[in-house]
Amino acid sequence: MTDTIAVLGAGPVGLAAAAELTLRGLPFRIYERAGHPAASVADWRHVRLFSPMGLNVAPAARHLLDRAGVALPDDEFLPTGASLIDDYLAPLAALPAIARHLTLDATVEAVTRAGLDRVSGGDAAAPRASRPFMIHWRDAGGIRHVDPARAVIDATGCWGNPSPAGVDGLPVAGEDIAGAAGLLATGIPDVAGRDRAGYAGRRVLVIGGGHSAMTVVLELLRLRDTAPRTRILWALRRRDAGRIAGGGTADGLPARGALGSDALAAAAGGRVTLLHGFAASAITVAGDGTSLLIDGHEGDTATRLAVDRVVVATGLRPDLSLTRELRLSHDPVVEAPPALAPLIDPNLHSCGSVPPHGVAELHAPAEPGYYVAGGKSYGRAPTFLMATGYEQVRSVVAELAGDHAAARDVRLVLPETGVCSTAPRRIADPRPAAAGCCGSAA
Template identity: 45%
Template sequence: MNDLPVVVIGAGPQGLAAAAHLRERGLEVLVLESGAAAGAAVAEWGHVRLFSPWPELMDRVAVDLLQSTGWVAPTAGYPTGAEWVESYLAPLGESLAPWIQYDARVTGVSRVGRDRLVDADRGDQPFTVHAVNAAGRECRIEARAVIDASGTWRTPSPAGADGLPALGEKANADKIHYGVPDRKAPERYAGKHTVVLGAGDSSLNAILELDRIAQDHPGTTITWALRRATTSNTFGGGAADQLERRGALGTRAREAVEAGRVALVAGFRTSEFRRAGEQVVVVAEDGRVLTGVDRVVALTGFRPDLSFLSELRLDLDSTLEAPRRVADEVDPNLHSCGSVQATGAADLAHPDEPNFYMVGMKSYGRAPTFLAMTGYEQVRSVVAMVAGDPEAAARVELALPDTGVCGGSGLYDEPAATAEGGCCGAAPEFVQVGAGPVLP
């Protein structure tokens, strides 16, 4: 199989880094990207500013490749997604252009002559990767290894608290947005009532973007609905976060809540969306309602698309849908982002499918808060293993910054009175908005 390429799925940050590492080691590579350009998914949230600085957003080997072309690396500041694409991902895509196929959506991965049921010599067979282009033309590619860096951006989690679409979620899709609002395009939100569902870095960004819109456009109101009954970890580690800008996100969101510009509702677990003229009513499982809602921003996480991997024997954690050994490190019920360790080829391997790896955000399954530098370390280790260098694969060349959060994601059902806001400081008082019986 040594004459076959390594197929990389996705031309995002980790997929491009994987291609650069493979080329550095003299291995043939083919990158299949469903979008029309490098970093296509990142471009869709291009208005969002990252909380990692430039040096942590670029892979070392990719930088070496780019510098050989005369490219000059950004050295300071915190780029937006669009700036990340323009100044790094797009040039990297151009440097790797001979090995990238765009508008190529992967529809299946298996083994030559072996479906999921067949044991015989399974690991000795090449992979088969099926893909389709924008015109609907299908192709079948044989590969010595497959690195899935397809991410989770295309599969946001639904708004329903039970992990399923809430009743009426699909019928009211025109009122629901699954990304961070852009204050430079305020038309959807200015002068209106927006409900943000979710708690995480994306939600913090959404709150700040909407708060800026509200300050520029009187009459704009914001409600932030959290599933958890306590806000002890909602605002992150603040000044204790070793990533300064990440800590600042939570600090500024807390200020907006405490100033009364954002109404916070805790323990609100969405079960239904009901149309009310041009607005919607958001209904919780306990019967509370949020009324007069013009827009809903649902940021309840993302999940991996495993549908095209159904013929592979994957060793996944049943809860997170991440590789089992990775899940032990990133389970949000047990860890904050800063309490996890770097993961490499040994953690990402699937024993029954040698030479298949998930890297990047997809390797975390449903767990949140993935850092680009985590993915670059994964790529370095995985490519070393594919290239037959287990010693390099086993090394750990990354220390993750601490979030300043004491660990875990906070209590789920306990009342807010529990312990003065938890170990990370006092939480603001809850503001109950639109609480009442379910509408008929």
């Protein structure tokens, strides 16, 4: 049976897993579907994070970069996505101990057990749990490959799978047509920079009440300073706007607290038109193909909006199709691992009330050796921070190395302000070669 551990995704959490595996001397291979690491971060490279650099650098990665002489920005620096890549993720991925295990342009299409589908249990000679995982992937030329792995760390995240505009979780009629026409965007488009031409002087509707939506609204306000004919409509699904302010001045991360406060202040000052209890039902591309009609309800009142652009920033959801043939369970509410879900359910908890968690909550009882980590582990819960993912993979890798005590020594600190962070975890000087500080070739 192979000893290789498969890491799916070369984003912040996948690379943090690689750093942990390197320090533990465990063989691994990273599969990244894009042609470069941190591709999802590159999509929002213009966005400034509300968490400082110190919370965005994994302790194991810091150790490897320090050893290689790579200087990181000050821990209090608030990076953009671009600086997170340039100053941290790209240098980390380029370290020889990690780069030689990195496979780019590798689109993983499925993870299975060798010779089995979801229903099959194997036989007495080779029961299901004894068989290696099989990583089914396609390279840039479209050629399919299948690699065995003794364990899988799924750090593919949720960025490429945005939630649609419908309040029932489904796309509204015409949503896909509007997207194909370039009149509807998801996530956080660079409205004041790279994508400026599509938004300057336009009437723009932003749908969503989370941090992504707030970021887009504030960026549109910045655009309006130089393109005063820009009009901004902000549609909230909930009727009460108060909750979006978050921790405000009491937030442990001031930049995060300022997001909601600044966005609400702009609405109160009339710079943004706020729609409460908004539910879209249909999107129609106007006859000239350059504008949209949005049908729906604002509260109990039917409404029709004429806009030029729509940004749907209604959150993210995990893509569960990758592991369809594995025996995995998911919470029916947030689609997270069942043991983790009650701890992070946004209907029950703020981020500040989430208790420490690691391998014990992430393991899959019916598929030992498979772990979901990072943003995907939180399913549809919106309270994930990178620092949480770093502690998750530290715990998982310790378990895979047989260090069960370290795996369960989870040091996740969640301040009452509702901000996730991890307690500083110092890594000792480079371990002796027998401990495997340099990793080995996959």
